[in-house]
Amino acid sequence: MTLHRAPWFWAWVAAFAAFLATWSMSAGGGGGAALAVAALTFGSFSVLTGLGQMLVITMGPGNTDLSIPATMTLAGTLSLKLMGGMDGGAVTVLAGLLSALLIGMGVGIANFALIRLLRIPPIIATLSASFLYQSLAIWSNRGLRIKPPPALAEFTTGRDLLGVPNLAWVALAISMGFWVLLNLSGFGRRVSAIGQNARAARLAGVPVARVSAATYVICAMMAALTGFLLACFSGGAALNMGAEFLLMSIAVTVIGGSSIAGGNSNVPGIWAGALFMYLIVSMLNSYGLGAGVRLLSTGVIIIAIVAVASGRKAKP
Amino acid sequence: MVSGDTEAGARAAPVVMLEGASKSFGALKAMDHVDLHVSPGESLGLVGHNGAGKSTLVNLITGLFAPSAGRVSYPGASDHRMAGIRAISQEGTLCPNLTVLENLQVVQRDLNGWGWRRVAARRIRTALDAVFPGHRIRPDMLVADMSLAESQMVEIAIGFAEGPIPARLVVLDEPTSSLDAQVSAQLLAHIRRFCAAGGAAIFISHMLGEVFAVADRIVVMRDGRIIADRPTSGFSRQGLVDAMGHVADDRNQPGPTAQARNLGDTVLRTPEGIEARRGEIVGLAGLAGHGQAEALARFYLSQGSDWRSTARPSAVFVAGDRRRDGVMPVWSIRRNLTLAALETLTRHGLIDRAAETAIGTDWQKRIGIRTPDMGNPILSLSGGNQQKVLFARALATSAPVVVMDDPMRGVDIGTKTEVYDMIRHEAAQGRTFLWYSTEMDEILNCDRVFVFRDGAISAELEGPRITEENILAASFEFGDAA
């Protein structure tokens, strides 16, 4: 396969172009390294949520998890609350991480149970459940801002290896795990089969319910992990901390070359999409454009990419 | 019953004329040089077995398809709509979320502005009263709340209803499939009245009694051609069945399959009454859409689970509608082939690529998939080769029962022969095949045949009793229209 045919190639080209454009705009062009570090750090959060969303979207039309922001908030809030009452050692960190992942698992199971038992579209199930998660987070938080243990705060903001942010290393390692899962494992094969044609997959012996359940659980766990890391990174959980990651997770999936028609996923593209989205925003910032233009162009870019990349002609 | 009106009508310009009309779908020639005129006042019966080209003919007349070659014209009108061609199809063209009169509005464009409901209600009520006197359908009833028979009656009434362009030719494809005898008789009487008043009708039914009762001319189709076109009085019932079959064609004598093998114990029984022994090839026959595919799907789904996957499935499925039920369009040939056997290829959750390649190469050789590279996309293959991949997908598992949902639809004869050999070979090894087929020569090659009609088994044939004549006789209903 030639390089420029790879689905993620053009996403990377776009990300690089956005990097150059932003860099040239920033004063004297000296901020290249700082820009790269910022892009990698903030991009990591988009990558982590994007990976989970990509898995769900790969299962085909109608499959989208809208509860990602609420799950992030809930996991971030509760895990920090738990760690706030402990001594701050290694056990604390482990307990916090585990509790976040368990919350993710619970959310995923709840989401899938709603979809399956109430036989409602995944969008409606995850949307309505997300409001319950959001309320749960508000109620447990009570407006208090609990600081993360210092070790975790240092880790999430640090650059301990080769000057690359620790978060980027974490995201990279998990991305590789997803790559293996999607490309080499039987599970990934089955997710892709369901996304291409769920009926044909069932007729070929794919356990559709089990695979979908696992997919929603993994997606929620990724959101919970991101919420945990983001809360530690920004010095505490905030109630709206997940808000931008709903569209972001879908956007990086689509920009990265995964098909919204399902069946086709793409891990390297997620990185390109995440970096591109961050860099576009900072580019617009460096042009001195305000939040309005930023939001507007984000939306336009996403719709344009979706319309061009995944549209097919209406059936006659 | 040739009436005097028909002769008078024949002198008027035809409503629709087909001149050398052909239609192909890819390599498949669904209709081949058909000449047909339908004149006002004529009531035409159209009969033929599966794949004879009836639906293609109907779709050409009703303007859904354009012919690949030849001409379809409507003398005196620019297109099928202006010509007053109405179609009542099998697949349901009603919107279930609308009421009866609202459904009329979907097809009749002049129902607009103030008071359109009154006009629509009057038109549909008049039509219903005329066709089905004593019906209990109200124009403001929701289609979703009605029984199957009632919604079919509505669909028929819409076909005959008064509209901006009056109905001149109504095409009815199996219109009585969910109507009871009394209501069917009302419909037949109405068609006769409609034609006597100068309308034309094309009537398709598996109830030959109805065709004889309503048609004054019968057209028999086979293999995309019209092979007989005579006044009804020129046919006898038996002659009609014979005309539909390949009487003179002894190319497909039943093979000595069953005799050559020892069949084992009965390995499966379905609620519909299908039975099969170990190593047996069991055919499900009958006209398409009479419950065979549903029976197969129910059986297959009852064998597996939505939650568990197993390396030793008890049944596998070979799809006939490749796009809907079989092919994974994004994947390579190899991945498509190994999907059902995935569980045997995974170690610790990861797929053993070497083993997968080996299976792919092995089956490429055994079933003859024509491609330079099994890593090519599945869609690069011809339809017949895609079908072979789906066969290989099933046969690559260890499942003792293979369920086949008319898999040879639109496949070339060369591929068919190869696959038949494969099936015989596998059956000799002790696999059981449940084979729904719409092709007579395939059914004739089975050890035992269940013929379906109206969702139930109408005949069970075995050995020498498996003949085209017996199968056709069981597929069509001979009873007189009430």
Next chain:
Amino acid sequence: MRLINPRLALPILSLAILIVAVFWLQPRAMSYVGINLLFNLAVPIALATVAQMIIIMVNDIDLSMGAFVSLVACITAAILPGNPALGALMLLGCVLAYAALGALIEARQLPAIVVTLGMSFVWGGAGVLILPSPGGTSPVWLTAIMKAKPPLVPMAIIASLLIAGVAHLLIMRSAFGVRLRALGGNARAVSRAGRSTVRLRAMAYAVAGCFAVLAGMALVGLTTSGDANIALRYTLLSIAGVILGGGEFTGGRVSPIGAVIGALTLTLAGSFLSFLRLSPDWQIGAQGAILILVLAARLLVRQAEKRT
């Protein structure tokens, strides 16, 4: 024709129970002023719910409803009072943008969730550009309408009845509405009858856009100022209202009267929960829970129907 649709029985019953419960908790609400207060905010929600219902009716879902209503509120509060012509033109542009969206979704067969989610950023961005910080004023005539005090019956009730009536006539009774519902019921039948599905979907989106514009204007008429985030919760509220009102997600089976009842029920549920002194933390969650409960109840009813 049938006067009472059986599908409306459940929505009407739940609204009635809720009204009784509220009056029982808060007898003072049983007055002209009290009723007006209870239902005032229901007017924009009802309009937004009808808009969402039209989108759901053609088998799509609009995740940008809240952002769009907010944008309309910004235009109404910031531009309409000072420059009525420009404001009207912009609102017209909003409706046309909705129509274009519908055409794009049908012509390219795009998933409506992704497109509308993207559009929610576009509307939000445009809202911030027009009105960077909360403020503006309501046009005098608009406030006069929204805060009018007709004799005997409070404005909120009259407005709700009016919305339900107009939407019912347009969607359920007119020939135009039948064509739009046919698109949701059986798109194949529609294109077989020779009609353009792209045009129909564009029209459905345009009508939805009109109702959403009215929702934004009504909201400004009540609050007398605009904000780019003022109506974000309308996305969930409108979807919940449609479902509460007996609408289905697919198949074009919706009810405009039900949708308005659903919107009234949701508004009242908010007041009821605050009368119960339920912590405001749980207000959002309660809406999600109500939606899930309604869906579960409906599933049970349907299964019971199937068994009989």
